[in-house]
Amino acid sequence: MASAGQTMAGQETATQGGVVRTVDAWLAEAEAHDQAGRLDAAEQILAQVLEARPTYPPALHQAAILAHKRKRPHEAITRLEQAIAAAPDHPLFHRNICELYRSQGRLDEALAHGRRAVDLAPDDAGANYNLGVIHYDRMEIDEAIVYARRALALEPGMAAAHFELSEALLLDGQFAEGWDEYEWRFDLPNSPSLLPHKDKPLWDGKPMPDRTLLLIGDQGFGDTIQFCRYVSQVAKLCPNLVMACSSEMKPIVMQQAGITRYADRWEHVPAFDAYCPLSGLPRLFGTDLGSIPVPVPYVRADPAKVARWRARLGQLIPNGFAAIGIVWAGRPTHGNDFNRSMTLKLLAPLATLERTALVSLQMGPASAQVADYYGAAPLIHLGAEIADFTDTMAILEILDRVVAVDTSIVHLAGAMGRPVSALLPFAPDWRWLRDRSDSPWYPSVELFRQPAPNAWAAPVAAVAARLAGAA
Incomplete structure (x- = not known):
């Protein structure tokens, strides 16, 4: 959920512990506590502000954000519904509540508020992105693609919108553009770093007969199993092939021909000249619906x-x-x-x-x-x-x-x-x-x-x- 900051004038005063300040001053202090992770302190201030001003929209919105962070979704929705009742034309309130409704599977309500947010703020990249996500969840994939593209037209570097676009395109079988957009997954907020250091280049798919390539199992077990089918093809281009992946995956991944060394800890990875995540191989090999490598079975039991x-x-x-x-x-x-x-x-x-x-x-x-x-x-x-x-x-x-x-x-x-x-x-x-x-x-x-x-x-x-x- 996005924070509103100080979205409305709140010059009336409220008292906490005998101290008289403007409502917005109290809200600013609550937000500072929130951002610093002092959620109890933020919640205490918001409770007293809402006791004094129970229908003040910014306070209700801030309380909704806090409830969401504390994993109380129903309370968060109630607070935002109250904020919207008091300020029905505030676009950020609609933008945030549509995401809360979506998380609870209430897709019709999410769609209505998502559309309202875009109507009120058509140039808000976040609102367009949220609406695209809702359309994806409703399996309205053409619309999901449209709104992801609108978000990117407004904010070209928005990694979440690129990734959402990639998922919609890939689901639709539009692999060429979908793989390119899929590369934004590493730029998503809170995405873990692929490598502990970045002094080596990303592999471009060209042969490396005399150098060492590091392949990285970069996603979950299912993704690793799905994409390790490409390993033998990589080995034909790069015979010095090192695999970095979790220890659990070793009995599966090492069945793929061409791996010369396996490391399940970064300190055990030998020197290498370039790297590539497993999930990046479909793009490098130009995979489309007609060229998915299906060497099944490529995993066998002992x-x-x-x-x-x-x-x-x-x-x-x-x-x-x-x-x-x-x-x-x-x-x-x-x-x-x-x-x-x-x-x-x-x-x-x-x-x-x-x-x-x-x-x-x-x-x-x-x-x-x-x-x-x-x-x-x-x-x-x-x-x-x-x-x-x-x-x-x-x-x-x-x-x-x-x-x-x-x-x-x-x-x-x-x-x-x-x-x-x-x-x-x-x-x-x-x-x-x-x-x-x-x-x-x-x-x-x-x-x-x-x-x-x-x-x-x-x-x-x-x-x-x-x-x-x-x-």
Whole structure:
């Protein structure tokens, strides 16, 4: 949410602790506390100002910003609604409340206020950007592209608008421009630095036969799995290839031909001449819908691990039962987790399948939901028995199919060529494209999409019907 600063005259006085000052002076002090991270002090001042001036719009707006920072979204919305009731033509209030409504899935209200903000302040790049984001969430992708471009016409260096434009273009299959815009991801606010130092150039895609190239696993597990398919192509141009990536990814990434050294800590990275993030390779190779490299499978399970897990699952799964792996939630800290994750209870139609055992591959806090499972199909939760991705790969090799929300498991099973039913939110990540039930990245993955935001019942029912028909 954007701060308004001192947006309206507030020359009337208010008293705090016996001190008489103008209202705006108190608000300035509250904002100073806020910016310094002294939220309790800011909140105390705002509470006293609002007690004296309960309908003063700048105070209500500032209180909304503070409530948002303190993760009290309903209070933030209420404060902004009160501010708008008192000052209905203030564009920043509409701009901020549309983002709050969007975060709560109230997209119709978000759209109305987003449009109002742009009507009131057509030259506000932030308002145009916010409206574009709302259109993306509503799967109005043409409009999302229009408003991202308007934001950039007003503020060409706005990294968030560039990134939003990239996601809309890539979702629409417009890869050429989409990859170029995707490069702005490293300029986003609070984006971590790709390298601890920047004294080497970004690789331009040209051969480097006598020099060393550093590839960097720069994003999450799923992205690393998706883009490591390019490693063998890079190695043909740069035979001295070093990979910097998390230790968890090593069993997967090192299956790609051409890596001469792997480092999971910066201090272990040897000297190199140029670098490239894995997620930058599609742009350098000019990837379009017709040229996505699909060397599937490009990840394989260790045969010894497969044998061990086959014996283990043979003890747990009744004879003659299909084994369906399930994952219903992603990493809670993911920025889009509220949109892509569900609860185990929403997978109830799978629990009615005959001669089927469900095998939970769920990790993290959401795995506790297995305690409340009461379905007819047996549920096997492997939990702590899965030590790392070598175990996960072995299990995926044995299962008949995986049903999962958009997590690294979908990418891993897809990279192995294993059958996957992916459950996607209404506004999915760009890599799943629009209006498709298949994926050009992973031929074995079937896509089941929400027909509306938060509407998981339809895709889950469709997957259950698909599995029942295959039985």
